[in-house]
Amino acid sequence: MNIPRTELPRVVVIGGGFAGLNLVKKLKKLPIQLVMLNKHNYHTFQPLLYQVSTSGIEPDSIVYPLRMFIKRQQNFYFRLADVEHINPKTQTITADIGDLHYDYVIINTGTRTNFFGNHEIQKYAMPMKTIPQALNLRSLILQNFEKSTIAITEEDKKFLLNFVIVGAGPTGVELAGAIAEFKHNVLPLDFPDLDPELMQIHILEGAPRVLPPMSEKSSEKSADALRALGVDIHTNTIVTDYDGEVVKTKDGKTFKTRTVIWSAGVIGNLIEGFPEDCYNPRNKRYYVDEYNKVKGFENVFALGDIAQMNCEDYPNGHPQVAQPAIQQAMNLSKNFPKILNGKNNLKPFKYVDKGSMATIGRNKAVADIGKLKLSGFFAWLVWMFIHLMALVGFRNRLVVFLNWVYNYANFNKASRLIIRRFSVSERKVRTDAEL
Numbered sequence: 001m002n003i004p005r006t007e008l009p010r011v012v013v014i015g016g017g018f019a020g021l022n023l024v025k026k027l028k029k030l031p032i033q034l035v036m037l038n039k040h041n042y043h044t045f046q047p048l049l050y051q052v053s054t055s056g057i058e059p060d061s062i063v064y065p066l067r068m069f070i071k072r073q074q075n076f077y078f079r080l081a082d083v084e085h086i087n088p089k090t091q092t093i094t095a096d097i098g099d100l101h102y103d104y105v106i107i108n109t110g111t112r113t114n115f116f117g118n119h120e121i122q123k124y125a126m127p128m129k130t131i132p133q134a135l136n137l138r139s140l141i142l143q144n145f146e147k148s149t150i151a152i153t154e155e156d157k158k159f160l161l162n163f164v165i166v167g168a169g170p171t172g173v174e175l176a177g178a179i180a181e182f183k184h185n186v187l188p189l190d191f192p193d194l195d196p197e198l199m200q201i202h203i204l205e206g207a208p209r210v211l212p213p214m215s216e217k218s219s220e221k222s223a224d225a226l227r228a229l230g231v232d233i234h235t236n237t238i239v240t241d242y243d244g245e246v247v248k249t250k251d252g253k254t255f256k257t258r259t260v261i262w263s264a265g266v267i268g269n270l271i272e273g274f275p276e277d278c279y280n281p282r283n284k285r286y287y288v289d290e291y292n293k294v295k296g297f298e299n300v301f302a303l304g305d306i307a308q309m310n311c312e313d314y315p316n317g318h319p320q321v322a323q324p325a326i327q328q329a330m331n332l333s334k335n336f337p338k339i340l341n342g343k344n345n346l347k348p349f350k351y352v353d354k355g356s357m358a359t360i361g362r363n364k365a366v367a368d369i370g371k372l373k374l375s376g377f378f379a380w381l382v383w384m385f386i387h388l389m390a391l392v393g394f395r396n397r398l399v400v401f402l403n404w405v406y407n408y409a410n411f412n413k414a415s416r417l418i419i420r421r422f423s424v425s426e427r428k429v430r431t432d433a434e435l
């Protein structure tokens with residue numbers, strides 16, 4: 001990888017998501033050779049991906065170039081690399097660009113969409129975990145509208161204008177709300193020759209209610225808000241098949257649609273090479289101790305979504321959201337000087353739950369903050385403020401804020417652009433999109 005060997009210990013950070021980014025910001029000052037490997041040259045702010053998919057904001061405003069963190073810093077190297085394998089015996093990382101020896105390695109590779117082994121669904125449903133995937137979805141939604149203008153029969157139009165979202169967690173709920181707003185605000189303006197009533201939005205959830213990780217009150221409020229926007233909610237509904245035309249469920253329902261958006265679960269981006277007892281085979285998360293050390297290793301760490309730290313409060317690991325990733329990175333960065341000096345008095349990780357929230361479109365959001373359950377306009381303002389502040393980079397905050405103001409004032413979604421056509425049948429596009 002063309003990185004010189006120096007006398008400094010080499011610390012390799014794999015993944016530039018919430019955990020990796022916050023970690024390198026803190027480790028930069030230590031007497032180490034710091035190397036970051038990531039398969040994109042940018043950090044992605046995943047919570048706003050759904051707004052990219054639904055033409056609300058441009059992709060550039062939710063990503064941040066990882067090389068911006070180097071800023072003339074000696075001993076800090078970034079390499080655009082897809083890590084394939086780690087050999088813990090020889091302490092070697094193998095990536096598509098070559099091999100690298102490490103003294104310490106910190107794995108922050110996050111998760112990818114989990115299709116639960118159903119290859120047919122994986123082939124045809126749309127995931128939304130990365131910028132390329134969000135752009136594919138944006139193209140597909142807009143192409144459907146364009147195609148429906150030339151479709152002859154009402155049945156064909158309905159097929160193109162029927163959107164099925166699988167999974168009613170925060171991502172599914174936010175997407176459903178944003179697509180419903182498209183129907184009400186954009187379709188009548190841009191496509192006056194299309195009857196908006198032909199467009200349907202279904203959200204399918206295996207649990208008995210939407211937003212299962214949130215409180216019942218927030219769940220009810222968000223279900224009411226979705227229904228008010230015309231979204232059809234199907235709970236206790238498990239999808240068993242999708243062949244590109246018809247969605248089938250376990251209880252015998254069928255939905256004819258060209259567009260299925262899959263937000264029903266994630267699985268760890270595990271890197272090969274570790275013994276099998278180091279990770280959970282079901283969700284592919286590394287088992288880590290309270291200092292984020294991977295089971296059985298002193299110089300291998302895992303943080304964020306890819307780490308499973310079983311503890312009393314979280315017997316199955318912490319929730320796979322941004323805060324555990326950020327907080328684990330902070331804790332490890334504080335412990336790292338001690339680790340380098342061989343000291344044992346490390347601080348164990350303790351998660352501080354700052355709450356969870358979801359927005360269901362204009363003026364509507366729900367938030368569970370401790371015992372406080374917020375909903376409606378105030379929760380929406382809180383949601384916007386927190387997401388703006390969490391975005392990386394002042395430019396991104398400003399651009400997203402201006403976009404939101406513009407969209408709010410005009411009931412509009414400014415980025416209705418098909419930059420690159422998407423075809424579900426073109427396998428090559430799908431492979432690229434998975435990157």
Ligand SMILES: Cc1cc2nc3c(=O)[nH]c(=O)nc-3n(C[C@H](O)[C@H](O)[C@H](O)COP(=O)(O)OP(=O)(O)OC[C@H]3O[C@@H](n4cnc5c(N)ncnc54)[C@H](O)[C@@H]3O)c2cc1C
Nearest residue numbers: 015017018019038039046047083109110304305320321322
């Ligand atoms: C659509 C969506 C909406 C979300 N909304 C919210 C929300 O509102 N609030 C919230 O708290 N959380 C939300 N989350 C979850 C949150 O984004 C994750 O919990 C968080 O990103 C986890 O951080 P991480 O650093 O562990 O992983 P990630 O942020 O996923 O970062 C992993 C990084 O590793 C890189 N990588 C992966 N494999 C390799 C490899 N083999 N080689 C090199 N690099 C690799 C990836 O490119 C990526 O940069 C959302 C997630 C999604 C997908």
